[in-house]
Amino acid sequence: xxxxxxxxxxxxxxxxxxxSAACWKPQPSPKSLTFTASQGGAPFxxxxxxxxxxxCLGDKDPAKDKLQVDVDLTxxxxxxxxxxxxxxxxxxxxxxxxxxxxxxxxSVKLVSPGHYLVAGKLTLKGITKAITVPFTWTLSKDGxxxxxxxxxxxxxxxxxxxxxxxDDPQYVGLGVDxxxxxxxxxxx
Amino acid sequence: xxxxLHWLIVLLVLCQFVVGIYGKDLPVGIERLKLLTFHKSVGxxxxxxxxxxxxxxxxxxxxxxxxxxxxxxxxxxxxxxVALYGLLLVLPLLGWLTSNASNLTVRWFYLFNLxxxxxxxxxxxxxxxxxxxxxxxxxxxxxxxxxxxxxWHEFARHDGVLRRMLPLWMLPQEGR
Numbered sequence: 001x002x003x004x005x006x007x008x009x010x011x012x013x014x015x016x017x018x019x020s021a022a023c024w025k026p027q028p029s030p031k032s033l034t035f036t037a038s039q040g041g042a043p044f045x046x047x048x049x050x051x052x053x054x055x056c057l058g059d060k061d062p063a064k065d066k067l068q069v070d071v072d073l074t075x076x077x078x079x080x081x082x083x084x085x086x087x088x089x090x091x092x093x094x095x096x097x098x099x100x101x102x103x104x105x106x107s108v109k110l111v112s113p114g115h116y117l118v119a120g121k122l123t124l125k126g127i128t129k130a131i132t133v134p135f136t137w138t139l140s141k142d143g144x145x146x147x148x149x150x151x152x153x154x155x156x157x158x159x160x161x162x163x164x165x166x167d168d169p170q171y172v173g174l175g176v177d178x179x180x181x182x183x184x185x186x187x188x
Numbered sequence: 189x190x191x192x193l194h195w196l197i198v199l200l201v202l203c204q205f206v207v208g209i210y211g212k213d214l215p216v217g218i219e220r221l222k223l224l225t226f227h228k229s230v231g232x233x234x235x236x237x238x239x240x241x242x243x244x245x246x247x248x249x250x251x252x253x254x255x256x257x258x259x260x261x262x263x264x265x266x267x268x269x270v271a272l273y274g275l276l277l278v279l280p281l282l283g284w285l286t287s288n289a290s291n292l293t294v295r296w297f298y299l300f301n302l303x304x305x306x307x308x309x310x311x312x313x314x315x316x317x318x319x320x321x322x323x324x325x326x327x328x329x330x331x332x333x334x335x336x337x338x339x340w341h342e343f344a345r346h347d348g349v350l351r352r353m354l355p356l357w358m359l360p361q362e363g364r
Contacts, residue, residue, distance in 0.1 A: 040225050042293040042301050079291030079308030086216040165218045170298075 022059040024146065024184035026052070031182045033071065037156070038173030046087075050075035053182060055148070057108065057116075057137060065108035067118050069180075071101040091163045098125045106130075114138060118150075124159040135180070143186075150180040190250065191353055193241040197276065200234050201327070208324065228283060229297040235280035238273060254347035268333055275327045281305075282320040289313035 034047040050072040057065050073093045076084055088095040105120035111134070119132045135150035153175045156162045162172045204227060211223035253262055284305055287294050291308035295301050306312060341349035 039292070040221060040295055041298050042295040044293075045291060079289075079310065080313075081310070082216045083291075168218070171218050171221055 022064070023054070023056040023187040025054075025187040027145075027183040027185055029183065030147075032179075033069075033182075034179045036177045036179075038175075040171055041173070044078070046076060046078035046083075048072065048075050049077050053184075055184060062108065062110070065105075067103070067105040067108065067120065069103045072099065073101050073124075074099055091166055092161050094125055101125075103131075122154070122159075125161060127159045129158055146184045148180065148182050148184060151177065153177050189244055190241065190248070191355065193237055193244065194353060195355070197234055197237050197241070200230050200237070201276070201331075203230055204234070205324070205328065225295065225298070228287060228294050231280040231283050232294065232296055232302065234276060238276045242273060251352060254341075254345070254349060256345075256347070265337070268330055268337070272327070272330050272334060275323055275330065279320060279323050279327060282316045282323060286313055286316040286320055289316060 032047060033051055034045065037044045037046070048071050052070045054068045055066070057067075059065055074088060074095045076087050076093070078084055078087065087093055090097070093101075101122070101124045103120055103122045105118045107119050109117045109119070111117050114136055115134065116137060117132060117134050119130065121128050122131050131152065131154070133150050133152045135148055137146060137148055139146045155174055156172070156176050157167075157174060166172045207223050207227045207230070211220055211227055214220040214223070253265055257265070284294055284302065288304045288306045289309045289312040293301050293304055338350045338353070341347050342351070
């Protein structure tokens with residue numbers, strides 16, 4: 001009898017996890033935060049290997065929806081060690097002073113089924129700007145897995161990234177495309 | 189045509205040595221970006237010109253080697269020319285691979301991007317960079333040998349091999 005109630009209890013918990021509780025945690029794979037800048041007009045891609053994401057989405061009360069992403073800027077990987085080191089110095093991210101970048105949502109709006117628009121604040125190098133990013137949310141049939149795909153273009157000068165000798169947009173493009181692709185499972 | 193291409197390639201390769209040696213150990217920065225973009229663009233240009241030169245040579249074969257050269261000298265002449273052409277084609281390719289393996293796309297004089305031959309790969313980048321360096325020193329050695337041989341033909345053999353590669357204005361009147 002005891003074990004039966006335990007099973008029932010855990011079944012109820014699972015049910016609530018899949019149903020009403022609308023928070024999600026990232027899965028190890030796929031989990032990517034990549035960017036494409038440009039150097040001398042040629043694409044210059046890279047990624048951040050380490051970041052955390054918290055997401056609550058699909059709650060009956062949309063005010064409870066939220067997305068927060070914290071990026072470890074020291075985990076930048078461009079495939080070239082010298083370049084990674086240069087990106088960490090104060091002309092770019094200045095990771096000694098600002099090791100983290102973060103995005104915190106203010107609101108998440110459902111645009112059409114599976115398509116959302118998240119408005120929030122992005123902080124990089126101590127500078128906070130309001131940005132709006134569209135994303136798609138693809139839920140598996142059983143609702144136990146979902147995938148978030150977002151893409152936006154940031155202006156590096158807004159955050160003081162690429163200063164000094166790097167400022168000239170002829171050599172370092174101003175727009176940086178950022179692509180976020182991540183799988184989630186319901187958070188316990 | 190063969191002469192013009194020869195001297196144009198000489199000029200560009202000279203640039204490559206100067207810019208390459210100076211630029212490769214610069215710290216990451218705009219100066220290095222500019223110089224290496226130039227180095228890569230010139231390298232790709234050399235690659236294309238050498239292909240053109242070889243096509244030209246295929247349709248209009250070079251004059252025969254002068255008579256009186258010993259078999260070993262003939263072999264040396266042929267081998268060094270094959271090696272020169274080979275290195276002039278392989279060096280740009282190694283540079284191109286090094287860029288791509290370092291996650292950089294090669295852009296020709298800020299005008300258009302070349303396709304990537306490979307994806308980012310740190311080990312490959314290290315390997316191709318070392319081979320590019322090694323190849324460049326081999327090329328320099330071969331160029332020295334080539335110049336030495338040209339003078340040897342002119343001043344020891346007097347067989348006109350050097351003269352036929354010189355532009356007209358450089359030849360003494362009676363040589364025209």
